[in-house]
Amino acid sequence: MPKPRQTDPEVYSLYLQGNYFLNIRGEENLRKALAVFQEAVAIDPNYAPAWVGLSKTYSYHVRYGLLSEDEGSSLALETAENAVAIDETLASAWASLAYVKRFNNWDWDGARTAIEKAQQLEPNNADVLGTAASLANTFGQNAKSIALFERIIAVDPLQMSSLRALGSRYIKAGRFDDAIETLGRIVALNPEYPNIYRDLGWTYLFKGEPDRALIELERNPPSYTNIFLEANIQVSLGNKAEADATLNEILESPADEDALRIAYLYIFRGENDAAFEWLDKAFELENQGLVFILGYMAPVKLGSDPRFPVFIEKLGLLEYWKAMPPELGGPSR
Numbered sequence: 001m002p003k004p005r006q007t008d009p010e011v012y013s014l015y016l017q018g019n020y021f022l023n024i025r026g027e028e029n030l031r032k033a034l035a036v037f038q039e040a041v042a043i044d045p046n047y048a049p050a051w052v053g054l055s056k057t058y059s060y061h062v063r064y065g066l067l068s069e070d071e072g073s074s075l076a077l078e079t080a081e082n083a084v085a086i087d088e089t090l091a092s093a094w095a096s097l098a099y100v101k102r103f104n105n106w107d108w109d110g111a112r113t114a115i116e117k118a119q120q121l122e123p124n125n126a127d128v129l130g131t132a133a134s135l136a137n138t139f140g141q142n143a144k145s146i147a148l149f150e151r152i153i154a155v156d157p158l159q160m161s162s163l164r165a166l167g168s169r170y171i172k173a174g175r176f177d178d179a180i181e182t183l184g185r186i187v188a189l190n191p192e193y194p195n196i197y198r199d200l201g202w203t204y205l206f207k208g209e210p211d212r213a214l215i216e217l218e219r220n221p222p223s224y225t226n227i228f229l230e231a232n233i234q235v236s237l238g239n240k241a242e243a244d245a246t247l248n249e250i251l252e253s254p255a256d257e258d259a260l261r262i263a264y265l266y267i268f269r270g271e272n273d274a275a276f277e278w279l280d281k282a283f284e285l286e287n288q289g290l291v292f293i294l295g296y297m298a299p300v301k302l303g304s305d306p307r308f309p310v311f312i313e314k315l316g317l318l319e320y321w322k323a324m325p326p327e328l329g330g331p332s333r
Helices: 009-024 027-043 048-063 069-086 091-103 108-121 126-138 142-155 160-172 176-189 196-207 210-219 226-236 240-252 258-269 272-284 288-295 298-302 307-315 318-323
Strands: none
Touching: 009 027, 009 048, 009 160, 027 048, 048 069, 048 091, 069 091, 091 108, 091 126, 091 288, 108 126, 126 142, 126 160, 126 288, 142 160, 160 176, 160 196, 160 288, 176 196, 196 210, 196 226, 210 226, 226 240, 226 258, 240 258, 258 272, 258 288, 258 298, 272 288, 272 298, 272 307, 288 298, 288 307, 298 307, 307 318
């Protein structure tokens, strides 16, 4: 059982507020989470759970483009290490460290060591389960990732970030109706959850229903990244001229973080040469999204291409790709 950690009631209240804002996501809520966690550690710098929340918030600031990868990753690592230094028995601190080492640093061995420590301390802790599930996703272990996320939802059915992650794991498994039901639960809890309708659009697209995917995309608030789903929907609808025009619009002024998104566009179109060109660019730019590459469509679409294991080896994930089942994009046995 986790031991209670004492702090001032005001600090604990701030900690709960930070977790609330972190759970519902969105740029404004992430800014609020950062402010309250910073206030909490300023009042009580020895309250390790608040340092954990601060570390998670910095990581999500990077993912939402609110901080640069270099600055945000450095702050996320520093605050996670602070939490561990303050309380080595706090499982969520080790889980936070594992998350940073996996997502921000691509330190697979360090992430695995940290999450194993967290699991030894509190095997049923939601933060621990979530990080373990995400790490399993990075390693292409989809069935394990699903099982872990399902355990989280069984304990905390309102944890929307885990519901979203579980939905994406169902998509990978081809369980599209389960994904739609799971993502629909988020809509019921928070109809304004960031990009939830776009997630539903991707689900219907992979299910083979591009018309319904377009309906969901149109429900999503305006967002620059909507255009990537739109381009793939046009491909699936057979609207080549529109798909090419959308792709050319994207290529006119791609940002650094677009390299991986563009690679996925080419993967979806079946244009492998261009896909690998953009994957190499994403690698050179250390695009954080590459931690998900074994968890989505790239192995299925590119796994038989001899360039794919070479690329995966550069990421340090070759042994994990080799262990994946062929139906999920692993090598033929």
